[in-house]
Amino acid sequence: MQSVVPASLTIISESSQIRIECSGAWTIGYLSHVTDELEALLPLSKIIWDFTALSDIDSSGVALWQLTNRRFEQQGSICTTIGEHKEHSHLYRLLYSKPIQEVLSPHSPSFVYRLGEETYRSVTGIGTFLAFLGEAFILLIYTLRHPHLIRYRAIGAHILETGANALPIIAISAFLIGVVVAYQSVVQLQKFGADIFIVDMIGISLTRELAPLITAIVVAGRSGSAFTAQIGTMKMTQEIDAMKTMGFDPFTFLVWPRVIALMIVMPLLIFFADMVGIFGGMVIAATQSHLSFTEFVHRLQGALALKHYLIGIIKGPFFAFLIAFVSTYRGFQVSMNTESIGQYTTKSVVNSIFLVIACDALFSILLTELKL
Amino acid sequence: MNPSIIEVRNLITSFGETLIHDHINCTVKKNEIYALLGGSGSGKSTLMREMILLERPESGSIHVLGHDLSTLTPLEAAELRRSWGVLFQSGALYSSLTVGENIALLYNEYTDLSPKLIDELIRLKIDLVGLPPHAKYLYPSQLSGGMVKRAALARALALDPKLLFLDEPTSGLDPLSSRQFDALIQQLRDLLGLTVIMVTHDLDTIHRIVDRFTLLGEKKVIAEGTLDEVLRVDHPIVDYFFQRGAYGITR
Numbered sequence: 227m228q229s230v231v232p233a234s235l236t237i238i239s240e241s242s243q244i245r246i247e248c249s250g251a252w253t254i255g256y257l258s259h260v261t262d263e264l265e266a267l268l269p270l271s272k273i274i275w276d277f278t279a280l281s282d283i284d285s286s287g288v289a290l291w292q293l294t295n296r297r298f299e300q301q302g303s304i305c306t307t308i309g310e311h312k313e314h315s316h317l318y319r320l321l322y323s324k325p326i327q328e329v330l331s332p333h334s335p336s337f338v339y340r341l342g343e344e345t346y347r348s349v350t351g352i353g354t355f356l357a358f359l360g361e362a363f364i365l366l367i368y369t370l371r372h373p374h375l376i377r378y379r380a381i382g383a384h385i386l387e388t389g390a391n392a393l394p395i396i397a398i399s400a401f402l403i404g405v406v407v408a409y410q411s412v413v414q415l416q417k418f419g420a421d422i423f424i425v426d427m428i429g430i431s432l433t434r435e436l437a438p439l440i441t442a443i444v445v446a447g448r449s450g451s452a453f454t455a456q457i458g459t460m461k462m463t464q465e466i467d468a469m470k471t472m473g474f475d476p477f478t479f480l481v482w483p484r485v486i487a488l489m490i491v492m493p494l495l496i497f498f499a500d501m502v503g504i505f506g507g508m509v510i511a512a513t514q515s516h517l518s519f520t521e522f523v524h525r526l527q528g529a530l531a532l533k534h535y536l537i538g539i540i541k542g543p544f545f546a547f548l549i550a551f552v553s554t555y556r557g558f559q560v561s562m563n564t565e566s567i568g569q570y571t572t573k574s575v576v577n578s579i580f581l582v583i584a585c586d587a588l589f590s591i592l593l594t595e596l597k598l
Numbered sequence: 599m600n601p602s603i604i605e606v607r608n609l610i611t612s613f614g615e616t617l618i619h620d621h622i623n624c625t626v627k628k629n630e631i632y633a634l635l636g637g638s639g640s641g642k643s644t645l646m647r648e649m650i651l652l653e654r655p656e657s658g659s660i661h662v663l664g665h666d667l668s669t670l671t672p673l674e675a676a677e678l679r680r681s682w683g684v685l686f687q688s689g690a691l692y693s694s695l696t697v698g699e700n701i702a703l704l705y706n707e708y709t710d711l712s713p714k715l716i717d718e719l720i721r722l723k724i725d726l727v728g729l730p731p732h733a734k735y736l737y738p739s740q741l742s743g744g745m746v747k748r749a750a751l752a753r754a755l756a757l758d759p760k761l762l763f764l765d766e767p768t769s770g771l772d773p774l775s776s777r778q779f780d781a782l783i784q785q786l787r788d789l790l791g792l793t794v795i796m797v798t799h800d801l802d803t804i805h806r807i808v809d810r811f812t813l814l815g816e817k818k819v820i821a822e823g824t825l826d827e828v829l830r831v832d833h834p835i836v837d838y839f840f841q842r843g844a845y846g847i848t849r
């Protein structure tokens with residue numbers, strides 16, 4: 227490549243006017259120097275642009291000249307040009323063929339406006355979610371009356387994906403929760419010499435509260451986000467529109483198989499988390515408190531009433547319902563740009579974890595009132 | 599003598615077992631509108647992707663603006679990438695940025711122009727491709743198909759490239775829009791001294807603005823040259839493409 231002489235200018239003052247001699251290449255990479263010079267230049271009454279020595283110019287050069295020229299003219303100078311090359315004036319005419327229209331940037335709304343808008347959107351959001359649920363249930367009733375429409379195969383596939391494939395991560399999480407609870411309790415209970423109560427502590431807290439909650443959180447992060455992303459991508463690629471035109475209802479094909487699969491799988495996963503979590507507690511009890519596995523299990527039989535275990539398991543389908551519905555709903559909300567997939571996946575996980583915790587709190591209040 | 603901008607010599611490409619190009623030669627000269635033509639799967643898009651450093655050929659050489667693409671250093675490659683603009687078939691505008699920001703990105707990354715000047719340039723480019731001024735503040739999802747192509751062209755033209763690659767520029771446009779788009783590209787070529795390489799199926803475009811083209815088929819170059827030169831070639835694929843002989847639509 228041949229070397230390029232960067233843009234430069236010489237300013238010659240002639241009595242009441244100045245002549246700006248432009249030379250070199252006024253092209254995109256070589257303008258920084260002259261930009262500063264032109265910035266600093268204060269206009270006189272008459273200005274002549276001399277382009278005779280110009281070797282090359284591109285749109286950025288033309289734009290720079292126009293921009294400066296406009297500033298001079300606004301400040302009352304009379305500007306003329308001499309010595310422009312033919313192809314350069316062609317370029318100018320191409321770029322500035324139309325009069326300049328100023329468009330105002332869309333003003334950003336005020337804080338109060340945005341607060342109102344967000345509130346309105348949240349409130350109507352609840353409405354659309356309820357409408358989504360309603361539509362789903364109408365189709366559920368219809369499908370139950372026509373059982374051949376139930377997508378058994380899809381349900382099976384989702385059970386495998388959300389259940390069996392989730393076992394490793396749930397095992398690790400539940401085991402660690404068991405370990406953490408056991409560690410914390412051992413330290414406190416040893417102060418009272420009540421080491422044996424670690425069994426009650428682990429047995430009840432895990433089966434009743436912690437295992438369902440940790441399972442729900444893992445499932446929301448793992449399967450909920452997947453549901454949103456899958457359905458969102460299908461929406462972006464117009465697959466959902468295609469399904470509708472073929473008469474495949476998205477609720478029977480996409481929503482219900484996921485919801486039902488998750489509702490079947492969740493209690494099983496919670497049971498699995500119970501077992502692994504208690505095992506984690508047993509390991510710590512044995513190492514920190516010299517409570518053997520046999521003693522632990524023996525004590526557990528007395529301490530852990532069946533109701534605690536059942537309450538934990540019963541929460542499963544409720545949590546699964548919330549997670550599956552929120553995440554499929556968010557998937558359908560994805561719009562035609564790549565960013566919204568990420569946005570709605572985040573929303574789906576955050577919402578479903580929040581709803582799971584809220585639902586758990588509701589269970590606590592209800593069951594306490596019922597003296598269970 | 600008109601110097602050649604792109605030279606493809608003995609190019610062989612294969613994806614795994616499938617051979618795509620078998621000894622392909624073609625030459626693009628300065629300041630011409632050159633088209634790559636061929637049926638689906640004839641490897642014309644792949645050939646273009648190899649020219650813009652998105653794919654690597656198996657063997658053979660491609661020279662673009664005098665650089666051999668197979669022996670480029672990373673620095674030369676970066677410089678070369680700045681000297682061309684690419685318009686992708688679906689526009690490929692960054693969907694999280696407005697049209698203005700899509701164009702500004704290049705100026706902000708590669709130049710030290712003042713914000714005022716960048717603003718002026720964005721306005722010029724948007725105007726140049728025939729978009730309304732307020733398009734600057736719109737997101738790609740708010741644009742129609744034709745506007746997306748125009749916005750993508752504005753972005754491709756941002757750094758005043760000497761070389762413009764267009765992947766099916768008029769596909770998905772209505773006849774009037776595609777005629778306007780063709781006219782725009784021709785005007786840009788005439789006034790900015792661009793060299794334009796496009797992949798196209800559009801026979802109207804070929805009749806209207808393309809100077810020379812290559813017809814790919816059966817993994818080889820069936821014909822290269824101006825429309826008249828190609829029409830003189832006696833080959834079933836030429837007949838098929840230009841609807842002659844057995845495939846003829848009577849005029």
